[in-house]
Amino acid sequence: MKSHNDLKVYQEAMDLVVEIYSITNNFPDSERFGLIGQIRRCSVSIPSNIAEGAARESKKEFKRFLYISLGSAAELETQLEISKRLKFMDDSNDLTNKIFFIKRMLIKLIQSLKD
Numbered sequence: 001m002k003s004h005n006d007l008k009v010y011q012e013a014m015d016l017v018v019e020i021y022s023i024t025n026n027f028p029d030s031e032r033f034g035l036i037g038q039i040r041r042c043s044v045s046i047p048s049n050i051a052e053g054a055a056r057e058s059k060k061e062f063k064r065f066l067y068i069s070l071g072s073a074a075e076l077e078t079q080l081e082i083s084k085r086l087k088f089m090d091d092s093n094d095l096t097n098k099i100f101f102i103k104r105m106l107i108k109l110i111q112s113l114k115d
Contacts, residue, residue, distance in 0.1 A: 004050055009106055013050060016099070021040060039079045045068070049068045049072065066113075073099055080099075
């Protein structure tokens, strides 16, 4: 692997962050320190942990950071579901599909790094 920038999952996760920021701009101002902050933090965590893990010296460490990214993706799904139930956003299947796709790519990458 040349760089984390070369990973398709990293590129997709970065695109997701941009979309998440755009969506949360429409949330109520009262959620600035609530759901908006939580959603943005966990979305940023996905590509950040991919990059940090790729910079580590071993496959084992890289896998650990990929698992953290996977956990952040699951956390993001939950927070978006809460946002939908609170009517802060519509029921976007496109966003759900993007997160599912990223999670699937993370799992495949983890499996490819088996020792």
